[in-house]
Amino acid sequence: MTVRTRFAPSPTGYMHIGGMRTALFNWLWARHNGGEFILRIDDTDQERNVEEALTPILHAFRWLGLDWDEGPEVGGPHAPYFQSKRGHLYRQAVETLLVSGKAYYDFDPPEVTQSDREAAEKEKRPFLNIRRSLDLSDTEREQFLAEGRPHVVRLLVNREAKVSIDDHIRGHVEWDCGLIADPVICRGDGSPLYNFATVVDDAQLEITHVIRAEEHLTNTAVQAMLFDALGHERPGFAHIPFVAAPGSKEKLSKRVKKLEKYRKSPQFKKLFDIADDVLPKIGLEPGESMNPVMVAYYEAVGFLPAGVLNGLSRLGWSFDDKTENMSLEFVTEHFTLGRVVKAPAGLDSDKLLAYQEHWMGELSTEEKVDGCLPYLVKAKYICDPIDAADVRFVSHLVEALGERLKLFSDILQYDEYFVSDADMTFDEKAFEKRLRKPEEAGPLLREFRQQLAAADSFDADALDVLLHQWVEAKGIKIGKVIHALRVATTGKPTGPGMFDCLALLGKDRCLARIDRAIELI
């Protein structure tokens, strides 16, 4: 039998990182088995513009390279893939249950049910429906229906029975039906509830494995009963742990209040700081849809799909006791549900960044340049039709940066290579420490400036030789001048190798900046 898995996002306008992990595990299981992965859209909330709200979600899948065999934009044999267009299937299913007596019309007003519920809680016993409407005669019921009396449809739970599933991750889980209230499957207006719609859909789409977050485990009891009542074979269930908020075991939330809390957590702070730093530079606003809880953030800030995928894969899953860096291809080959852990896993930005660094290191200079250029354009450090000279320059910069470049957006930290000599800002503290405070800094800099001015060749190697010879001839330590030189030419206390920096800037700019620095001392 072909393995078929699905992910069913609501068109909310953003893709949650936890949801993405669930989607990834579904995708992996399908691909591992040579099966099919389906995207079904839970758009029962009709209020928003579905297409618009779906775009960022599909984009996130594409960015990560997770394709789907059936669903929006690609269609498929079980179309439509939008729940809002599948009403006929739900109606048909309700009808089946009603006719067979497995579901019933409940005419109790919500207030009555509510007070029944409260009474139960007061007596510390589980709430069970009183099922008053079951006592109605056929004619009474027909009459109520005819006069349009408000009602819902409930599944009639067999209170003598037990339901159990053998979850691929949790093992055997059992519920006593005598403790389960009759779930509403259809609202007063005839629309289906999630638990019901999802069962009808999963059956009709021939889903073989329902892989979802553990918060749905309790729902499974009802869903299993529904599969049975409908006469459908149940799919396999795999309840994976949810992605927890950093430093806690709570579900990672997108709520603004929580976001503020995450911002302060040591494990997450770094990612928020990156957002605050780079997003404004590229014309984006950190906010509800652009923060480390959202997949879009990682793309915006210059993560690699491979880095994010690696991090997400390791959240609740491992290959063995040693392997950390894994490509999507590798994970696909080795992914099994049996190796998914049961406890929630917190998202850790350091670990994520470590994966990112690894995959960044696998890139060629050319690939890194391609990734960096859009940031430079958006920040207006280079002009849009990018000319060859810019590409060459950035390429040299990227090479000089080496492992310092961890995210594509890191390139924006090196603005000193893109601003004019006059606009370059000197780091105050560094200027004080390296240029103003050491008395010899000014004179040495002035002296070495003449050496630079007279240099024939301005490549890194030649400059290296030049400075070393000069320093040796003068009998001073290289540290005496090199720090001053760095701050004078780049404005910063840190950066790539000094000679790379000088070569990158070229003679004219170096001299101009040194002159400016000397003046400011």
Added chain:
RNA sequence: GCCCCCAUCGUCUAGAGGCCCAGGACAUUGGAUUCUCAGUCCAAAGACAGGGGUUCAAAUCCCCUUGGGGGUACCA
């Protein structure tokens, strides 16, 4: 309240009765290297929630306690 799930270093995890006085990775700390930073290399520190069983033997199995989490809707 009721139901369900979970529990190994700070974090992510390995561990399916002896290979474990618990392994790896990230983070941390120290050292080495370099003009700075990043990196790299070396090293250190760091965990089986507690209590009972079962067994010759338990991180691994069972029970209880504690703790954490999820669900409990005419939300998904």
